[in-house]
Amino acid sequence: xxxRNSFFSNLTSGYLFPEINKRRRAFASENPDAGLISLGIGxxxxxxxxxxxxxxxxxxxxxxxxxxxxxxxDEAGLSTLRDKIAEVLYENRISPxxxxxxxxxxxxxxxxxxxxxSRVSVAVQDPAYPVYVDGSVMIGAASAxxxxxxxxxxxxxxxxxxxxxxxxxxxLIPENSLVYFCSPNNPTxxxxxxxxxxxxxxxxxxKGSIIIFDSAYAAFIRDPSLPRSIFEIDGARECAIxxxxxxxxVGFTGxxxxxTIVPKELAFADGTPVIQDWNRLFSTIFNGASNIAQAxxxxxxxPAGLVETRETIDYYLENARIIRDxxxxxxxxxxxxxxxxxxxxxxxxxxxxGKKSWDIFDAILEKCHVVCTPGAGFGPAGESYIRFSSFGxxxxxxEAAQRLSRLEL
Ligand SMILES: *Cc1c(COP(=O)(O)O)cnc(C)c1O
Numbered sequence: 250x251x252x253r254n255s256f257f258s259n260l261t262s263g264y265l266f267p268e269i270n271k272r273r274r275a276f277a278s279e280n281p282d283a284g285l286i287s288l289g290i291g292x293x294x295x296x297x298x299x300x301x302x303x304x305x306x307x308x309x310x311x312x313x314x315x316x317x318x319x320x321x322x323d324e325a326g327l328s329t330l331r332d333k334i335a336e337v338l339y340e341n342r343i344s345p346x347x348x349x350x351x352x353x354x355x356x357x358x359x360x361x362x363x364x365x366x367s368r369v370s371v372a373v374q375d376p377a378y379p380v381y382v383d384g385s386v387m388i389g390a391a392s393a394x395x396x397x398x399x400x401x402x403x404x405x406x407x408x409x410x411x412x413x414x415x416x417x418x419x420x421l422i423p424e425n426s427l428v429y430f431c432s433p434n435n436p437t438x439x440x441x442x443x444x445x446x447x448x449x450x451x452x453x454x455x456k457g458s459i460i461i462f463d464s465a466y467a468a469f470i471r472d473p474s475l476p477r478s479i480f481e482i483d484g485a486r487e488c489a490i491x492x493x494x495x496x497x498x499v500g501f502t503g504x505x506x507x508x509t510i511v512p513k514e515l516a517f518a519d520g521t522p523v524i525q526d527w528n529r530l531f532s533t534i535f536n537g538a539s540n541i542a543q544a545x546x547x548x549x550x551x552p553a554g555l556v557e558t559r560e561t562i563d564y565y566l567e568n569a570r571i572i573r574d575x576x577x578x579x580x581x582x583x584x585x586x587x588x589x590x591x592x593x594x595x596x597x598x599x600x601x602x603g604k605k606s607w608d609i610f611d612a613i614l615e616k617c618h619v620v621c622t623p624g625a626g627f628g629p630a631g632e633s634y635i636r637f638s639s640f641g642x643x644x645x646x647x648e649a650a651q652r653l654s655r656l657e658l
Contacts, residue, residue, distance in 0.1 A: 265626035298557035304548030326350025354494035375406035376627030381429035415439035419452035438590015468498035569639035575650035
C-alpha cells in the first residue's frame with residue numbers, strides 16, 4: 250500500500266467547523282423547534298445584484314454562439330479585467346501585468362506555498378484564518394509539529410489581542426519568513442492603520458521576509474484613512490504579495506473569482522523575480538478562472554456594479570451594527586463584555602472575560618438558539634472570544650439580536 254503523506258498527519262486545526270456542526274446538530278435534534286439562527290458562517294447570503302447578473306447571463310449566451318464562443322483563455326485572466334482591477338481597486342499603483350486573476354483567494358493562498366517550499370518559516374497572526382497554518386502544514390513547512398498542541402516548530406504565532414489592539418508585535422517575525430497578514434481581519438474584524446502597516450513593511454524588509462497580505466475584506470472599509478491595500482505603503486512592492494477576492498464584496502463565494510498581485514520588484518535571495526516563478530506555477534497547475542465569472546467580476550467594477558456592490562456591503566455592515574448594539578446592552582456591561590470590529594469588517598469579535606470560548610458558544614446555543622464561532626478555534630489567542638458573522642438575512646439578524654440582548658451568563 251502507498252504511504253500517507255506524513256505532512257497531512259500533522260494537521261490538527263481542521264476540527265473547528267466540524268465540531269461546531271456536531272454540537273449544532275446535537276442541539277437541533279433535541280430541540281427541533283428552537284429555530285436556530287446561524288451567525289457562525291463566513292459565507293455570503295444576499296443575492297447577486299442585477300448589473301452583475303446581466304453580465305454573467307450575457308457571457309453565458311455569448312458562449313452559445315459561433316462568434317462569441319471561447320475556450321481556454323490567458324491563464325492570468327482577461328486583459329480587460331486585469332486592467333480594471335489595477336485601475337479601480339489599486340488606482341494604478343500596480344500594473345495590469347502584475348495582476349493574476351484566479352478562482353479565489355483561498356486557492357491562491359494554497360498555491361502560493363508551492364513557491365517557497367517546505368523549508369520556509371511561516372508567521373501568522375493569532376487568531377487567524379485557518380488556511381494559512383493548514384496550507385503551510387500540508388507542504389511540510391511545519392513538519393516538526395509538537396504533537397497535540399497548536400505550537401508548530403515551523404510556524405510562529407503572533408498574538409493579536411486587545412492589549413495590542415489586535416496588531417502583532419512585529420519583533421516576533423522570523424528572518425526570511427512568510428508572514429500571513431489579513432486586514433480587515435477575519436476573525437477579529439480589526440483593520441490595520443497606515444502607521445501599523447508601515448511598521449509591518451519596514452520590519453519585513455529588514456528581516457528579508459515576504460508578507461502575504463490577504464485583503465479579502467478590503468471593500469468593507471468605510472473609514473477613508475484606513476489602507477485598503479498593502480501597496481498603499483511605501484516599500485511594499487519589495488516585500489509583499491496581495492491576495493484579493495470577489496467572494497465577500499459581490500457574493501461570488503459560489504461563482505469563484507479572486508486575484509493575486511505579485512510586484513515585479515519582489516525577488517528571492519538569488520535575485521530571481523518572484524513573479525517569474527508565479528507565472529510558471531500559474532500556467533502549470535492552474536488553467537485560468539472561468540470566463541463567465543470573469544465577465545461578472547468585470548461588471549462589478551463598472552460604475553453600476555460599484556454602486557450595487559456598495560449597497561450589498563452596506564447591508565452587511567448594518568447587520569454588524571445591529572449585532573454590536575445588541576451586545577452593548579446593560580447585562581453585557583455587567584459581565585464586562587467587550588465588543589470589537591464590525592465597523593469596517595463583517596465580523597464582530599467579542600470578549601467574555603474569564604470565560605472559555607467553547608463554554609460561551611454552548612451557552613449562546615442553549616440559551617439564545619444562536620450559533621456563533623468560538624474564538625479559540627482560530628488560534629490560542631482567540632480564547633475567551635466569540636466571532637459573530639454579519640452575513641445573514643436582516644430578519645434573522647434582528648431576531649438573533651433580540652435573543653442575544655437577553656443573554657445572561
Ligand atoms: C472568505 C475569505 C477569503 C476568500 O476566499 P475565496 O477563495 O476568494 O472565496 C480569503 N481570505 C479570508 C480571510 C476569508 O475570510
